[in-house]
Amino acid sequence: MSFKRVFIKMNDVKKKQTLDPVKNKFNRRVLFPTFLYDIKVAEAAELNTRLLQDIYKERELDEKGLQRSNLKGLGGWHSKNSLHQKDEFRPLANKIVRAGDRISSNLGYNPEFRLAIGQMWTIVNPPGSANRAHIHPNCLWSGVYYVQTPEKSGDIEFIDPRTQNLAHQPAFHSGQKRLPATVPVAQITPSAGQMLIFPNWLYHSVAPNLSTDTEEKADRIVIAFNLIQVRKQRQTK
Ligand SMILES: [Fe+2]
Numbered sequence: 001m002s003f004k005r006v007f008i009k010m011n012d013v014k015k016k017q018t019l020d021p022v023k024n025k026f027n028r029r030v031l032f033p034t035f036l037y038d039i040k041v042a043e044a045a046e047l048n049t050r051l052l053q054d055i056y057k058e059r060e061l062d063e064k065g066l067q068r069s070n071l072k073g074l075g076g077w078h079s080k081n082s083l084h085q086k087d088e089f090r091p092l093a094n095k096i097v098r099a100g101d102r103i104s105s106n107l108g109y110n111p112e113f114r115l116a117i118g119q120m121w122t123i124v125n126p127p128g129s130a131n132r133a134h135i136h137p138n139c140l141w142s143g144v145y146y147v148q149t150p151e152k153s154g155d156i157e158f159i160d161p162r163t164q165n166l167a168h169q170p171a172f173h174s175g176q177k178r179l180p181a182t183v184p185v186a187q188i189t190p191s192a193g194q195m196l197i198f199p200n201w202l203y204h205s206v207a208p209n210l211s212t213d214t215e216e217k218a219d220r221i222v223i224a225f226n227l228i229q230v231r232k233q234r235q236t237k
Contacts, residue, residue: 076126
């Protein structure tokens with residue numbers, strides 16, 4: 001794949017895309033935004049019932065799992081990275097690829113390419129477990145689909161990727177609602193059936209699972225994935 005350096009003259013960008021009027025002749029432009037796609041997956045309840053069974057079956061087969069952002073000592077289990085190649089995870093994999101198609105078109109990617117799943121895995125966090133801050137190498141986009149999210153089982157937290165911005169923070173008006181774009185850490189309390197897709201370079205972590213539910217109902221369960229841009233297969237005659 002070849003890349004060329006692209007420059008955009010901001011004066012030529014349509015006002016409504018980047019300008020937020022503050023007052024007359026005083027505008028706030030938005031440069032270099034971080035996109036996070038938030039998707040409500042259709043018919044998630046039925047899908048999740050099946051996924052739950054398949055995920056626990058997977059854990060029985062591979063109790064050791066992998067050590068990544070999960071903290072094994074606290075009980076967090078991370079499966080192998082090839083779930084998308086297994087038939088039982090195909091229905092979810094198809095939904096992820098369809099979401100990738102919409103993102104490609106939303107961002108104006110070359111239609112000869114598509115976002116394909118490079119890796120897909122599951123993480124089971126029982127009470128007390130969490131995930132360290134990390135990024136996902138070797139892909140363009142990363143995502144997570146929520147299968148089971150008991151109350152207080154851990155928000156996902158995204159950290160401002162502009163590290164220079166973190167070096168010195170201004171004092172904000174305590175009586176005013178903070179503009180979402182000015183916060184250094186953005187938290188999302190996920191719900192089952194929700195899918196988030198974000199750039200691979202965006203640091204994120206998961207807060208400890210403080211669920212007070214009992215046994216497996218207390219587990220926070222996700223399927224995570226990486227998306228890579230690949231050339232579409234040519235149609236064979
Ligand atoms: Fe992650």
